[in-house]
Amino acid sequence: MLRRLFRDYRRYILLFVISMICALVSTGLALLVPVLMGQGMDMIIGINKVDFDGLILVIKEMALAIVISSIFLWIMNGINNRIVYGISTDLRKRAFSSFVDAEYKVIDSHSEGDIVSRIIVDCDGISEGLLLGFNQFFVGIVTILITFYFMLSISLYLAIAVLVLTPMSLLVARFISKKCNTYFASQAKARGELTELSSDIISMKQIINDEEAEGYFVDKFCEKNEENERVSRKAIFYSSLTNPLTRLVNAICYAAVTFGGGYLAIKGNITIGGLTSFLAYASQFAKPFNDISSVVTELQNSFVCIDRIYELIDYKSEHIEEDTRNDEKEIGSEVVFNHVAFGYDDKKIIDDITFKVPKGQKMGIVGPTGCGKTTIIKLLLKYYDYWEGEILLGGVNIRDLSVDKVRGMMGLMLQETFLVSGTIMDNICMGNTTASYEDVVKAAKECNAHEFIMSLPEGYNTKVKEGNLSEGQRQLICITRLMLRDSQIILLDEATSSIDILNEQMIQEAFRKIMKNKTTIVVAHRLSTIMDSDIILVVKDGRIEEIGKHHELLSNKGFYYKLYESQKR
Numbered sequence: 001m002l003r004r005l006f007r008d009y010r011r012y013i014l015l016f017v018i019s020m021i022c023a024l025v026s027t028g029l030a031l032l033v034p035v036l037m038g039q040g041m042d043m044i045i046g047i048n049k050v051d052f053d054g055l056i057l058v059i060k061e062m063a064l065a066i067v068i069s070s071i072f073l074w075i076m077n078g079i080n081n082r083i084v085y086g087i088s089t090d091l092r093k094r095a096f097s098s099f100v101d102a103e104y105k106v107i108d109s110h111s112e113g114d115i116v117s118r119i120i121v122d123c124d125g126i127s128e129g130l131l132l133g134f135n136q137f138f139v140g141i142v143t144i145l146i147t148f149y150f151m152l153s154i155s156l157y158l159a160i161a162v163l164v165l166t167p168m169s170l171l172v173a174r175f176i177s178k179k180c181n182t183y184f185a186s187q188a189k190a191r192g193e194l195t196e197l198s199s200d201i202i203s204m205k206q207i208i209n210d211e212e213a214e215g216y217f218v219d220k221f222c223e224k225n226e227e228n229e230r231v232s233r234k235a236i237f238y239s240s241l242t243n244p245l246t247r248l249v250n251a252i253c254y255a256a257v258t259f260g261g262g263y264l265a266i267k268g269n270i271t272i273g274g275l276t277s278f279l280a281y282a283s284q285f286a287k288p289f290n291d292i293s294s295v296v297t298e299l300q301n302s303f304v305c306i307d308r309i310y311e312l313i314d315y316k317s318e319h320i321e322e323d324t325r326n327d328e329k330e331i332g333s334e335v336v337f338n339h340v341a342f343g344y345d346d347k348k349i350i351d352d353i354t355f356k357v358p359k360g361q362k363m364g365i366v367g368p369t370g371c372g373k374t375t376i377i378k379l380l381l382k383y384y385d386y387w388e389g390e391i392l393l394g395g396v397n398i399r400d401l402s403v404d405k406v407r408g409m410m411g412l413m414l415q416e417t418f419l420v421s422g423t424i425m426d427n428i429c430m431g432n433t434t435a436s437y438e439d440v441v442k443a444a445k446e447c448n449a450h451e452f453i454m455s456l457p458e459g460y461n462t463k464v465k466e467g468n469l470s471e472g473q474r475q476l477i478c479i480t481r482l483m484l485r486d487s488q489i490i491l492l493d494e495a496t497s498s499i500d501i502l503n504e505q506m507i508q509e510a511f512r513k514i515m516k517n518k519t520t521i522v523v524a525h526r527l528s529t530i531m532d533s534d535i536i537l538v539v540k541d542g543r544i545e546e547i548g549k550h551h552e553l554l555s556n557k558g559f560y561y562k563l564y565e566s567q568k569r
Contacts, residue, residue: 001303001306001307001310002306005087005306009083009086012083012086012087015079015082015083016083019076019079019083019138020138020142022072022076023072023076023138023142024142025069025072026069026070026073027069027142028146029065029066029068029069029072030065031143031146031150031281031284032065033062033066034150034276034277034280034284035150036058036062036065037058037062037273037276037280038273038274038276038277038280040058040059040062040273041273041276042271042272042273043055043058084127084130085127087130088123088124088130089123091123091309092119092120094313095119095123095309095312096119098312098314099119099312099315104383111193112196113192113193113195113197113198113199113200114195115312116195116196117191117196118308118309118312122188122305123305125301125304125305126302126305126309128298128302129299129302129305130302133299136291136295137291137292139288140287140288140295143284143287143288144285144288147281147284148162148163148285150277150281151281151285154270154274154277154278154281155264155269155270155274155278158257158260158264158270158278158282161256161257161260162253162257162282162285165252165256166249166250166285168249172242172245172249176238176239176241176242176245180235180239180300180301181303181304183231183235184300184304185304186231186234186235187228187232187235187301188301188305188308190224190227190228190231190232193224193227194224194225194227194228197220201217201221239298239300242296253282254279254282257278257279257282258279261275261278262275329396331393331394331396331401331405332359332394332395333359333360333394333409333489333518334356334358334359334393334394334519335380335391335392335393335521336355336356336357336390336391336393336395337354337355337356337376337391338389338390338392339353339354339388339390340354340379340388340389340391341353341386341387341388341389342375342384342386342388343387348387349372349542350375350376350542351543352389352543352544353372353389353543353544354389354544355535355537355544357519357520357521357534357535358534359519360517360518360519361534361535362515362519362520362522362530362534362535363521363522363533363534363535363536363537364521364522364523364524364531364533364536364537365521365522365524365530365537365539366523366525366530366539366560366563367538368540371540371541371542372539373523373539374493376523377523379391380398380406380410380491381406381407381491382406385399393406393409408487409487409489410487410488410489410491411482411486411487411489411490411491411514412493413478413479413490413492413493414493414494415494417474417475417477417478418478419464419477419478420464421463421464422463422464423458423460423461423462423463423464424456424460424462424464425437425440425461427477427478427481428440428443428444428477428480428481428484432484439484440484441460443480443483446483446513446514447476447479447480447510447513448476448510449476449477449479449480449510452473453477464477472506472507476506479507479510479511479514482514483510488518488519489519489520490514490515490518490521491521492520492522492523492524493523494523494524494525526567527564528567530550532550533550534549535548536548536550536553536560538553538559538560538563545558545560546560
């Protein structure tokens with residue numbers, strides 16, 4: 001996944017090279033300071049034996065090296081920030097675009113909280129990990145190489161001793177990182193589940209209060225929260241072990257080098273200034289190993305995040321490899337199902353569904369909950385591909401039509417009103433951004449929505465907020481959106497089941513205007529909404545139980561008759 005990430009963002013290679021050059025210059029100059037410091041100490045031999053001219057020159061050189069090193073470090077950090085946040089922003093955009101275009105069956109298999117966690121939280125995790133990697137990992141490598149060069153120039157024996165002892169900290173970090181990877185993956189999963197539950201509780205707050213189920217959901221939240229805490233504590237515990245353990249190893253190495261260097265100084269094999277410089281380099285040499293070991297554990301979390309993001313990016317698009325040969329043709333609005341069968345996860349939901357809705361006619365679908373009514377709508381919208389039979393749209397198999405072509409012909413209205421943050425105008429024009437103000441007003445008047453919209457403080461520019469619109473008003477806005485879309489086929493899935501009787505009459509009148517001369521399929525619980533249908537499909541246990549007009553089905557005194565009588569009571 002890391003190789004793929006670098007391959008996808010080759011366009012940052014020039015910035016990366018510049019960053020590495022800045023790192024090299026900044027680190028090289030910073031590491032020159034201990035050499036100059038050692039030279040300065042050797043100029044202080046004793047009382048009245050100080051080379052002040054040479055010492056002042058050394059101090060000036062140290063100051064210049066520090067200033068230039070800081071400037072290049074600042075440039076490097078700025079470039080790294082641009083690279084890392086550019087990558088994370090693009091990943092978030094790609095992940096969101098993939099989610100929007102992904103097949104419905106793929107997205108349907110994941111929770112909303114998990115998707116949100118991947119797009120928002122995991123992208124931030126990648127940013128943090130990669131930024132730490134750029135700023136510490138690569139600088140650490142450069143520091144190790146340059147520091148070792150300077151140590152070799154001072155003392156070969158001490159340099160070899162440091163080289164042998166210090167990398168032991170990497171062995172410690174390697175052991176811990178294996179543990180971290182497992183727990184960081186568990187942490188990402190627990191975080192996604194907690195996000196999902198939180199989203200559900202917030203969206204259902206009114207229902208939870210009405211049902212007096214606050215205690216139950218508080219317990220559920222606490223359970224998920226504690227699970228997230230448990231795996232997070234384990235991940236943080238193992239990752240936090242890295243730094244102190246590697247520091248312990250390095251402290252032992254530093255002590256050994258100090259005693260060894262003192263012995264060589266007594267023997268006259270190294271000057272006091274040289275030993276001072278070497279000890280400074282020994283400390284510098286150990287620091288990158290500490291940083292790198294910390295980076296390794298942090299990168300484990302980034303690798304998990306990268307894996308989850310690319311899994312989302314790799315979701316199969318609904319538009320991939322589509323045959324659009326028939327898209328340019330004028331397709332009629334006649335809908336035909338011929339012996340269609342379909343199910344989820346190898347469990348058949350509908351079987352041998354056969355019906356025909358001629359152009360301009362209305363068909364109602366009724367039946368008990370879970371019998372497959374909504375599944376028929378999903379198949380017609382190409383959310384899923386049917387198993388057996390065929391579905392024809394204007395005489396053309398929908399498999400031979402692109403998703404855009406099929407859904408462009410249809411207008412869908414669900415039981416739940418779908419309004420987004422923004423103005424009423426924004427919500428009505430959703431999916432039809434080229435519509436003029438006059439077009440919107442005309443559609444609203446047709447749907448009996450104009451009057452109530454104009455009664456609002458800012459009319460069509462009123463912001464949609466929680467609680468400032470009744471359910472009936474929200475429904476009218478959605479109907480106006482459907483009217484403005486002017487689709488050839490209208491699909492209504494329990495569109496009035498949550499509306500009171502008074503509002504239902506007004507909304508039904510709006511629906512009648514929309515459905516005029518349009519092919520319409522209505523899924524309904526209330527038989528009153530589909531009694532005037534040209535054909536009624538009665539579905540039971542995934543199969544067609546009865547089919548016919550309202551009066552015909554009543555005269556048969558079958559399953560439809562029982563439904564009708566039960567609603568009369």
